[in-house]
Amino acid sequence: MAVYTHVSAEALAAFLARYDVGELISAKGIAEGVENSNYLVDTTLGRFILTLYEKRVAADDLPFFMALLDHLDAKGLPVPPAIKDREGREIQELEGRPACLIKFLPGVSLSHPTPAQALAAGDAMGAMHRAVADFTPTRPNTMGIDTWRPLFERCGRSLDDIAAGLHDDLASALEAVEANWCGADFDRSAIHADLFPDNVLMRSDQVSGLIDFYFACTDIRVYDLAVMHTAWSFDAKGENFDAKVGEALIAGYERHFPLSAFERAQFNTLASGACIRFALSRAWDWLNKPADALVVRKDPLAYMRRLKHYDAELVKRSV
Numbered sequence: 001m002a003v004y005t006h007v008s009a010e011a012l013a014a015f016l017a018r019y020d021v022g023e024l025i026s027a028k029g030i031a032e033g034v035e036n037s038n039y040l041v042d043t044t045l046g047r048f049i050l051t052l053y054e055k056r057v058a059a060d061d062l063p064f065f066m067a068l069l070d071h072l073d074a075k076g077l078p079v080p081p082a083i084k085d086r087e088g089r090e091i092q093e094l095e096g097r098p099a100c101l102i103k104f105l106p107g108v109s110l111s112h113p114t115p116a117q118a119l120a121a122g123d124a125m126g127a128m129h130r131a132v133a134d135f136t137p138t139r140p141n142t143m144g145i146d147t148w149r150p151l152f153e154r155c156g157r158s159l160d161d162i163a164a165g166l167h168d169d170l171a172s173a174l175e176a177v178e179a180n181w182c183g184a185d186f187d188r189s190a191i192h193a194d195l196f197p198d199n200v201l202m203r204s205d206q207v208s209g210l211i212d213f214y215f216a217c218t219d220i221r222v223y224d225l226a227v228m229h230t231a232w233s234f235d236a237k238g239e240n241f242d243a244k245v246g247e248a249l250i251a252g253y254e255r256h257f258p259l260s261a262f263e264r265a266q267f268n269t270l271a272s273g274a275c276i277r278f279a280l281s282r283a284w285d286w287l288n289k290p291a292d293a294l295v296v297r298k299d300p301l302a303y304m305r306r307l308k309h310y311d312a313e314l315v316k317r318s319v
């Protein structure tokens, strides 16, 4: 359960008093998520999400995330903008942490998306990329390719405490991806960079929410789709690839941005890069979990198995 920072009822009532959102009825810690502390807050006037930003979200980045959410909301995308207090402020401080009160969106996130749901989600990502064509703020990708080797080196030989051989497997995968990466040749835009099934809320086969924009940044546009492909097209352990889900994601996306021959040829390299990114961030968290946090660690090895799939596809193409 991702609740790193505990909020007292008194502090929350004082916080809510800055807004026109009614009186506090209840606040419950939300079980999902690993990055931030999230509470479901009910007041006499409605339901909200309270997010306290933890270690990976820098307070200086919040204006970028909030501007992006406001931009997408204004274009009719189903994203949750921050609620403004009576003075028009979106970003506050609570229990010593940056905090926002966020619009609650209906829907559930899926554990086993169907091809029809993947089609809708791929379409939603395409619509989001279209909507940011005139979004001018930029933010470097703090989990982009330039950060993978430093993070790998910080994890060091402790990687082998997670699984024997993990250090060397990641070393060779990283070397291959760095050698094949053609970063400068792609279209770039604002991207979500973490659009896993748990960050897409759905009602039946319709997308009702795109959430958790706290890795959003300016990077290779199709890398966003590659991240999504690695997250959606496998079971949780990364053991079984569902080609129909993968194809549906791409088909939905191509309603907005048909992939060029170059993007298709590079797709497995982008996806391998995404696998390294998530294997590394999960490994780092695995090795550095705060002892008192109510949070379930995510398995880095599930991303090493996905990596094998994309590497095998690359080998198939080259023969």
Ligand SMILES: Nc1ncnc2c1ncn2[C@@H]1O[C@H](COP(=O)(O)OP(=O)(O)OP(=O)(O)O)[C@@H](O)[C@H]1O
Pocket (backbone or CB within 6 Å): 002, 030, 032, 033, 034, 035, 036, 037, 038, 049, 080, 102, 103, 104, 105, 106, 109, 198, 199, 209, 211, 212, 214
């Ligand atoms: N605007 C929202 N409307 C409805 N539910 C939400 C909203 N924002 C967050 N949630 C709920 O809270 C959960 C955790 O939120 P979120 O994914 O932002 O957390 P996180 O700690 O940043 O997670 P992650 O591990 O995916 O980075 C979501 O899975 C969802 O159930």
Ligand SMILES: N[C@@H](CCO)C(=O)O
Pocket (backbone or CB within 6 Å): 034, 035, 194, 196, 278, 281, 282, 298
């Ligand atoms: N979506 C990521 C967590 C955020 O980095 C994961 O599943 O590893």
